[in-house]
Amino acid sequence: MIRINNLSKSFSGHQVLKDISVVFEPGITNLIIGQSGSGKTVLLKSIVGLHDVDEGEIWYGDVLFNKLNFIDKKEIRKEIGMLFQGSALFDSLTVEQNVRFPLDMFTDHGLEEKTERVNFCLNRVNIKNSNLLYPAELSGGMRKRVAIARAISLNPKYLFCDEPNSGLDPLTAIVIDALIKELTEEYNMTTIINTHDMNSVMEIGEKILFISDGLKCWEGNKNEILNSDCEKLNDFVFANSFAKKLRDSIQA
Amino acid sequence: MREFIFLGLNSIGIIAIISFFMGAVITLQTAYNTENPIYPKYLIGLGCRDSIILEFSSTVSALILAGKVGSNIASEIGTMRVTEQIDALEIMGVNSASYLILPKLVATLIFNPFLTLMSIIIGIFGGWTAGTFLGVITSEDFIYGIQYAFIPFYITYSLIKMVFFAFIITSVSAFQGYYVDGGSLEVGRASTKAVVFSSVLILLFNVILTQLLLS
Ligand SMILES: Nc1ncnc2c1ncn2[C@@H]1O[C@H](COP(=O)(O)OP(=O)(O)OP(=O)(O)O)[C@@H](O)[C@H]1O
Numbered sequence A: 001m002i003r004i005n006n007l008s009k010s011f012s013g014h015q016v017l018k019d020i021s022v023v024f025e026p027g028i029t030n031l032i033i034g035q036s037g038s039g040k041t042v043l044l045k046s047i048v049g050l051h052d053v054d055e056g057e058i059w060y061g062d063v064l065f066n067k068l069n070f071i072d073k074k075e076i077r078k079e080i081g082m083l084f085q086g087s088a089l090f091d092s093l094t095v096e097q098n099v100r101f102p103l104d105m106f107t108d109h110g111l112e113e114k115t116e117r118v119n120f121c122l123n124r125v126n127i128k129n130s131n132l133l134y135p136a137e138l139s140g141g142m143r144k145r146v147a148i149a150r151a152i153s154l155n156p157k158y159l160f161c162d163e164p165n166s167g168l169d170p171l172t173a174i175v176i177d178a179l180i181k182e183l184t185e186e187y188n189m190t191t192i193i194n195t196h197d198m199n200s201v202m203e204i205g206e207k208i209l210f211i212s213d214g215l216k217c218w219e220g221n222k223n224e225i226l227n228s229d230c231e232k233l234n235d236f237v238f239a240n241s242f243a244k245k246l247r248d249s250i251q252a
Numbered sequence B: 001m002r003e004f005i006f007l008g009l010n011s012i013g014i015i016a017i018i019s020f021f022m023g024a025v026i027t028l029q030t031a032y033n034t035e036n037p038i039y040p041k042y043l044i045g046l047g048c049r050d051s052i053i054l055e056f057s058s059t060v061s062a063l064i065l066a067g068k069v070g071s072n073i074a075s076e077i078g079t080m081r082v083t084e085q086i087d088a089l090e091i092m093g094v095n096s097a098s099y100l101i102l103p104k105l106v107a108t109l110i111f112n113p114f115l116t117l118m119s120i121i122i123g124i125f126g127g128w129t130a131g132t133f134l135g136v137i138t139s140e141d142f143i144y145g146i147q148y149a150f151i152p153f154y155i156t157y158s159l160i161k162m163v164f165f166a167f168i169i170t171s172v173s174a175f176q177g178y179y180v181d182g183g184s185l186e187v188g189r190a191s192t193k194a195v196v197f198s199s200v201l202i203l204l205f206n207v208i209l210t211q212l213l214l215s
């Protein structure tokens, strides 16, 4: 479980996150949604400690994460897997070396054991016969999946995904979403996903936090999202004309 | 190991070419400026040797390396920054700054002095080739010249300078890359800045070190 209390963050006078409090439970897919530029990435990076926050508390279970020093943070980081918006695979390493990287950093297992784990993870995300390719030789969707494999290689308790399916076709996007949801349930991870894709929201939105201009505007689940009375959320959800028509025909 | 190949071995070609032609040009220039018979011919060899050792093999090579290796380091690290690879390293508990910069520093500090030595040898060879083939000096005079009044400390001086320059190039460029903020445009800008800043610092330290070491 991850609990955030009154979190605020600004960059040189420009306030990006304003007093956000929320709880993310394990075993379900928690979504952070909002417009481009609303602060989703900053929120996620603040939670994992890539940004220092100005105010507020970030609890991992019963550990106050944002007050720990580098060494103690490392203990928590062993349990964190993260998928970045642009995959962030290491260009100079092969697929196999990329997935093995966290194992090299955090474990003292032998090469054989690590390779076995790497192959298990790659298999889990359906990447086959690509161990020796470099990231530049993969398609966008494959890169995302390799990045997921890298994120889960240490069997993390916490999984963070920044727009896991941006830039993918709708079918591949759903496959990735389903994969993340499956892994979350399988390993009872606390999973937090940033997205602005309504397909994902309707597929895997078990808990949804909507932020707008750095403010928490609404929270709920995918069943509640269609009849919220939050103005900004409705603008977001019914942004396209197809969705609007659908809503109007149901209301009529 | 990878760093040695990328930052060191790949620079051998360019340094060799530059040194050869520099040596050739210096020899010819010295020859044409000393056509008066009161100067003994072997002075051409001596002039070539000292210019190469004192200035070209370290300072000019370093400026070339600032352009090649510096922009390479800045854009590599800068790209890792904007594509969140550095964030990914941090998440995995890696101290990204030392993980990325230290190997490059070690590689260039160890390898660049070899480039300087190589540059000296090839430069003098270039001078000999141009001088003898174009008939401005005989092989004997040239070889006598490069042995005449030889001061071994000049080589040490050149190597010391190169070690400083290697440090400047790598640290300035890595810094520029590491603190990129934005996208690929900013990466390009950072690598330009890396080259400009390290070149200026090289020229400045060239003066400082010369004053300290040769006065
Ligand atoms: N390192 C930074 N320095 C200064 N400002 C930043 C920094 N990172 C983000 N911001 C600002 O914070 C705001 C929120 O950015 P953020 O990247 O969190 O948006 P987002 O919701 O993830 O958008 P998208 O859906 O496009 O990824 C933006 O106005 C951005 O300019």
Ligand SMILES: [Mg+2]
Residues within 6 Å of the ligand: A040, A041, A042, A085, A162, A163
């Ligand atoms: Mg984002």
